[in-house]
Amino acid sequence: MNNSSPSPQSASSGSDAALAHVVDIRVLLGVFAVLMVLTTITVSVSYFDFGALNLFVAISVATMKAALVALYFMHLRYDNLFYAFVLLVGVAFLGLFLSITMLDSVEYHPGVEAWQERTQ
Amino acid sequence: MTESHPSDEKPNDGGCKAPHVAHHFDSAQQQYDSAKLGMWIFLLTEVLFFSGLFCFYAVYRANNPQVFVDGHHFLNTPLGAFNTVVLIFSSLTMALAVRAAQLDRNRSVVCLLAVTILCGLTFMVVKGVEYKQKWDHHMVPGQTRIAHWFSDENTQSPPKKFQPDVQYVREHLEEAGHADLDDEELAQRIDNLRSYMGIYFALTGLHALHVIIGVGVLCVVLIMAIRGRFGSHRFTPVDMTGLYWHLVDLIWIYVFPLLYLIP
Amino acid sequence: MNKPLQSKSTTGSYLIDPPGLKSWLFTLDHKRIGLMFLVLVSMALALGAFFALLIRTELTLPGPTIVSEPSTYNRLFTLHGAVMIFLFVIPVIPATFGNFALPMMLGARDVAFPRLNLASLYFYVIGLVFFLLVLIFGGIDTGWTFYPPYSTSTVTPVILAVVGAFILGFSSIFTGINFLVTIHTMRPTGMGWFRMPLFLWGLYGTAVIQVLATPVLAITLLLLAAERLLGIGIFDPKMGGDPILFQHFFWFYSHPAVYIMILPAMGVISEVVSVFSRKHIFGYKFIAYSSLAIALLGFLVWGHHMFTSGQSQLVGMIFSALTFTVAIPSAIKVFNWLATMYKGSIGLAPPMCFALNFIFLFGIGGLTGLFLGSLATDIHVHDTSFVVAHFHYTMAGGVLMAFLAGLYYWWPKMTGRMYNLVWGQVSAWMILIGFNLTYFPQFIIGSRGMPRRYYDYTRLLEVNPEFTFYQIISTVGGFTLVGGLVLVAFILLRSLFVGAKAPDNPWGSGTLEWQCNSPAPHENTPAPDDVGDCYDYNDLEFDEQTKGYVMKQ
Numbered sequence: 001m002n003n004s005s006p007s008p009q010s011a012s013s014g015s016d017a018a019l020a021h022v023v024d025i026r027v028l029l030g031v032f033a034v035l036m037v038l039t040t041i042t043v044s045v046s047y048f049d050f051g052a053l054n055l056f057v058a059i060s061v062a063t064m065k066a067a068l069v070a071l072y073f074m075h076l077r078y079d080n081l082f083y084a085f086v087l088l089v090g091v092a093f094l095g096l097f098l099s100i101t102m103l104d105s106v107e108y109h110p111g112v113e114a115w116q117e118r119t120q
Numbered sequence: 121m122t123e124s125h126p127s128d129e130k131p132n133d134g135g136c137k138a139p140h141v142a143h144h145f146d147s148a149q150q151q152y153d154s155a156k157l158g159m160w161i162f163l164l165t166e167v168l169f170f171s172g173l174f175c176f177y178a179v180y181r182a183n184n185p186q187v188f189v190d191g192h193h194f195l196n197t198p199l200g201a202f203n204t205v206v207l208i209f210s211s212l213t214m215a216l217a218v219r220a221a222q223l224d225r226n227r228s229v230v231c232l233l234a235v236t237i238l239c240g241l242t243f244m245v246v247k248g249v250e251y252k253q254k255w256d257h258h259m260v261p262g263q264t265r266i267a268h269w270f271s272d273e274n275t276q277s278p279p280k281k282f283q284p285d286v287q288y289v290r291e292h293l294e295e296a297g298h299a300d301l302d303d304e305e306l307a308q309r310i311d312n313l314r315s316y317m318g319i320y321f322a323l324t325g326l327h328a329l330h331v332i333i334g335v336g337v338l339c340v341v342l343i344m345a346i347r348g349r350f351g352s353h354r355f356t357p358v359d360m361t362g363l364y365w366h367l368v369d370l371i372w373i374y375v376f377p378l379l380y381l382i383p
Numbered sequence: 384m385n386k387p388l389q390s391k392s393t394t395g396s397y398l399i400d401p402p403g404l405k406s407w408l409f410t411l412d413h414k415r416i417g418l419m420f421l422v423l424v425s426m427a428l429a430l431g432a433f434f435a436l437l438i439r440t441e442l443t444l445p446g447p448t449i450v451s452e453p454s455t456y457n458r459l460f461t462l463h464g465a466v467m468i469f470l471f472v473i474p475v476i477p478a479t480f481g482n483f484a485l486p487m488m489l490g491a492r493d494v495a496f497p498r499l500n501l502a503s504l505y506f507y508v509i510g511l512v513f514f515l516l517v518l519i520f521g522g523i524d525t526g527w528t529f530y531p532p533y534s535t536s537t538v539t540p541v542i543l544a545v546v547g548a549f550i551l552g553f554s555s556i557f558t559g560i561n562f563l564v565t566i567h568t569m570r571p572t573g574m575g576w577f578r579m580p581l582f583l584w585g586l587y588g589t590a591v592i593q594v595l596a597t598p599v600l601a602i603t604l605l606l607l608a609a610e611r612l613l614g615i616g617i618f619d620p621k622m623g624g625d626p627i628l629f630q631h632f633f634w635f636y637s638h639p640a641v642y643i644m645i646l647p648a649m650g651v652i653s654e655v656v657s658v659f660s661r662k663h664i665f666g667y668k669f670i671a672y673s674s675l676a677i678a679l680l681g682f683l684v685w686g687h688h689m690f691t692s693g694q695s696q697l698v699g700m701i702f703s704a705l706t707f708t709v710a711i712p713s714a715i716k717v718f719n720w721l722a723t724m725y726k727g728s729i730g731l732a733p734p735m736c737f738a739l740n741f742i743f744l745f746g747i748g749g750l751t752g753l754f755l756g757s758l759a760t761d762i763h764v765h766d767t768s769f770v771v772a773h774f775h776y777t778m779a780g781g782v783l784m785a786f787l788a789g790l791y792y793w794w795p796k797m798t799g800r801m802y803n804l805v806w807g808q809v810s811a812w813m814i815l816i817g818f819n820l821t822y823f824p825q826f827i828i829g830s831r832g833m834p835r836r837y838y839d840y841t842r843l844l845e846v847n848p849e850f851t852f853y854q855i856i857s858t859v860g861g862f863t864l865v866g867g868l869v870l871v872a873f874i875l876l877r878s879l880f881v882g883a884k885a886p887d888n889p890w891g892s893g894t895l896e897w898q899c900n901s902p903a904p905h906e907n908t909p910a911p912d913d914v915g916d917c918y919d920y921n922d923l924e925f926d927e928q929t930k931g932y933v934m935k936q
Contacts, residue, residue, distance in 0.1 A: 018353070019353065020152070020156075020359070022219055022222045022223060023215070028219065032208065032209070032212040039204055039208065042377055042381060043197070046377070046380075046381035046382070054382065058377035058378065059374075059377070062373050065208075066373050066374065069208075069211060069373065073212070073215040073362075073366045073369075074363055074367075080153075082567075083160045086157075086160045086161060086163075087163065089595070090164040090165075090167035090595075093168060093171070093595050094167060094168060094171040096682065096683075097168075097171050097635050098171065100701075101635075102175075102178050103697070104627075104686070104695050104698040105183060105625070105627070105631075106182055107695030107696075144486075144491065144492035144495075144569075153568050154564050154565075154567075154569070157563070157564045157568060158561075158564045161560050161564065164594060164595070165597070166598070167598075171598075172599055172603055176606070176617055179628060262609075262613025265612060265613055266613070314615075314622060315623045315624065317615075317616075318615030318617055322606065322609065
C-alpha cells in the first residue's frame with residue numbers, strides 16, 4: 001500500500017474527518033461527456049474494417065472508458081492506491097488465465113481440425 | 121504492502137464511538153475502510169467470475185473468427201449502443217448520488233437513486249426486447265428444453281421442437297455477405313452459430329443477472345435514503361452499491377464492443 | 384514477549400455467554416462460528432472416511448468384493464473425492480481454526496464482517512445439504528472433477544453436485560474476503576505485518592487464493608450446468624464445444640485450491656513447531672514470504688494436471704518447468720521448521736507429534752510430486768495409484784495431520800478442557816503407521832501399473848501377482864488410520880466430560896489468543912499497545928499450580 005495516496009482527511013466537507021473524498025461535480029459531468037464521445041467513436045469505427053486492428057481498437061477504447069469509470073466514478077484516483085492494486089490484480093489474473101488457455105487452445109486446435117477432417 | 125495502513129492509526133476510542141459504528145470497530149473510519157476494501161475484493165472476485173466467459177469468448181473467437189463475424193449480424197447494434205448510453209448515464213447518476221450523500225443532500229440522493237434504478241430497468245427492458253427477437257426465431261440455445269419446462273401442456277406429449285428459423289438465419293447471413301448458401305452449408309453455419317449464441321447469452325445473461333441484483337440492492341438503498349439513513353458520515357451503503365453498479369457498467373463497456381461491434 | 388494484560392475479560396466463556404440455542408444459530412461471534420464449523424467439517428470427514436473404507440475394502444482382493452457393479456464403485460470414489468475436497472480439506476482449517484483464532488491473534492473483537500462470516504457458515508450448510516441430496520438420489524459417478532463430456536451425458540444428478548460445489552464456493556469466498564480485510568484493517572497499532580503470527584500469513588495467502596481462484600470455479604460450474612441443461616456449446620464436443628477448455632477452467636481453480644488446503648496447514652505447523660521447540664521460529668520472513676510465493680506460483684502450474692489429456696506439447700513443457708518452482712517455497716518452509724527444531728527443547732505433546740507427522744509425510748508427498756511434475760515420468764505414472772498416493776501424502780498427510788495438530792493445540796482454548804496427552808501421542812503413532820501402511824504400497828503398485836479408479840485388478844495379476852499383497856496391506860492400513868481418527872475423536876470427546884480444566888496457556892504459546900481465559904471469554908481481550916514478538920518464549924515459565932505457563936515475575 002502506498003501512504004502517499006491522498007488521505008481521506010483531505011476531503012473538503014469542512015467538518016472533522018470526512019470518510020472519503022468528495023468528487024467535484026464538474027469532474028463527474030466532464031467524465032460522462034468524454035465517455036459519450038468515446039462510445040460514439042467506438043460505434044462509428046465499427047463500420048470500418050481495419051483488419052487485425054479491429055479488436056485492438058475496440059479493446060483500447062473500451063479500456064479507456066473503463067479507466068475513466070474506475071478512476072473517477074469509482075473514486076480510485078482519490079482513494080488509497082491499494083484499491084487500484086486490487087482491481088489490477090484481478091485484471092492481471094484474468095490476463096494470465098486467458099493468455100495461457102488461449103496459447104494452449106491455439107496450439108492444439110490444428111490437431112483437432114485435422115482429426116475432424118480425417119473422421120468426416 | 122508497507123508496515124502501516126491509514127486505518128491502523130487508532131483514534132482514542134474512549135467510548136465516544138458514533139452509534140452506527142459496529143462494536144468490533146474502533147472508529148467510523150476503520151469501519152468505512154474495511155467495508156470499502158471488502159467491496160473492492162468482492163469486485164475482484166466479480167472480475168474473475170466474468171473471466172471465464174471472456175476466456176470462452178477469446179478461445180472461440182481465436183479458433184473460429186468467421187463464426188463471430190457471422191454471428192454479430194444477428195445482434196441489434198443500435199439497441200446495444202442505446203443500452204450502453206443508458207448504463208453509462210446510470211453510472212453518472214450513481215456517482216452523483218454518492219456525492220450527494222457525502223454532502224448531506226438527502227433529497228438529491230433519493231432522486232438520483234430513483235433515476236439510476238429507472239435506467240437499470242430501461243436497460244433490462246431493452247435487453248428483453250433483444251432476447252424476445254432471438255426467442256421468436258428460435259435462436260436461444262436449449263430453447264426446446266426451456267419451452268418444455270415452462271409449457272402448460274401435458275408433459276406426457278412429446279415436447280415441441282424449436283429449430284432455428286432457417287429463413288431468418290439465411291437473411292442475416294446474406295447481410296453478412298453469404299449469398300446463395302446451399303442447404304448443407306446453411307445447416308453447418310446454423311450449427312456453428314450455437315457456440316456464438318451460447319457466448320452471447322452467457323455473457324449478456326450473466327451481466328443482466330448482475331443488473332437485476334444491482335437494481336434490487338438499489339431499491340433497498342433507496343428505501344434507506346427515503347428514511348433518511350444517510351449523511352456525510354454514514355453513506356457506506358450508497359458508496360458500496362455505487363461501486364458494484366459501476367462494475368456492472370464496466371463489464372458492459374467490454375461486452376458491448378466484443379459482441380456487437382465486429383466489422 | 385507480549386506484555387501481560389492488565390485486566391482479564393469480565394465476560395463469561397463464549398460457550399455459555401449468551402446462553403440458548405437461538406444465540407448459537409444467529410451468533411456473530413467468530414469463536415462460535417469456528418466451533419460450529421469444526422462440528423460440521425468433522426461430520427464431513429467421517430462421511431468421506433466411510434467412503435474411503437468402502438473403497439479400500441473393495442480393492443482388498445481381486446474381483447468384486449463388496450461392490451458388485453463397477454458403476455457403484457465409480458460413485459464411491461466420486462463421493463469420497465467430492466466430500467473430502469469440497470466439504471473437508473478446503474474449508475477445514477480456515478473455517479475452524481482460522482475463524483476461531485484469527486481475530487484473537489490480532490487482538491480484534493471480531494472479523495471485519497461478522498454477518499458475512501455467519502453467511503459463510505450457512506452457505507456451507509446448504510452446500511452440505513446439496514451433497515446429501517446427491518447421496519439420496521444415488522450419487523454421481525463423474526469423479527470429483529466433473530470432466531465433460533461424461534458429466535454432460537451421465538444420468539446421475541451432476542447438477543445437484545455442481546450447485547452444491549457452487550454454493551460452497553461462496554462460503555469459501557466469504558471467508559477469504561473476511562480474512563483479507565480483517566488482517567488489513569484490524570491489526571492493532573503495535574502489530575506490523577511482520578509481527579503477525581505465521582498462522583495469519585498462512586491464512587492471508589489462503590485468502591488471496593480463495594478470492595482469486597474460487598470465482599473461476601463458480602463460472603466453470605455454471606457453464607457446465609448450462610451445457611448440460613441447455614447445450615450452449617462450450618464444453619461438449621457434440622455441441623461444438625471443447626472438453627479441454629473445461630479442464631483449463633477447472634484446474635485454474637483446482638490447482639490453486641490445493642494451496643487453499645495446504646497453506647493454512649503450513650501456518651498451523653509454523654505455530655506448533657515453534658511453541659513446542661521452545662525456540663523462536665527460524666526465518667520468520669522467509670516463511671511469511673513463502674506463503675505469498677506459494678499462493679502466486681500456485682496459479683502458474685495448473686496445466687500439470689493435463690499432461691496426458693490433449694493439452695499441447697508447448698504448454699505442457701511450460702507448465703512442467705513452472706511446476707518445479709513451487710517446490711522452492713515449500714522446501715523453504717520445511718527447512719525453516721527443521722532449523723527451528725534444531726537445538727530446541729522439543730516437547731512431544733500431541734500437537735507436536737502431529738506436526739512431526741506432517742513434516743515427514745508432507746516431505747514424501749512433496750518429493751513424489753516432482754516425479755509427477757516432470758512430463759516424461761508423468762506419462763508413465765499418470766492415472767495410477769502412484770498419483771493417488773502422492774496427493775494423499777500431501778492432502779491427508781499434510782492437511783489432515785495439520786488439522787489434528789491444530790485440533791489438539793487449540794482444543795484447550797476452544798473447550799476449556801485438557802485431554803489425555805499420552806493417549807494423544809498413541810493416536811499420533813497409530814495414524815502415522817496406518818497412514819504409511821495405506822499409501823506407501825500404493826506408490827509401489829502405482830509405479831508398476833495399478834490404475835486408479837479401477838474396482839477390479841484381477842487381470843493385472845498375470846503380470847503383477849504381488850498386487851494382492853500390497854492391496855491387503857493398504858486396506859489394513861486404511862482401517863488402522865480410520866481407527867486412529869476414531870481414537871482422536873474419543874480422546875477429545877472424553878475430555879469434555881472427565882478432562883481437567885485447561886489452564887490459560889497450557890503450551891506456553893506467545894500468540895495473543897493464549898492470554899485470555901480457557902475457554903475463551905465472549906468478549907475478546909483487546910491487544911496491548913505494544914505487541915511484542917510472539918515467538919519469544921523467554922518471559923514465560925511453567926507454573927506447577929495451574930499446570931500452565933505464566934509470565935515470569
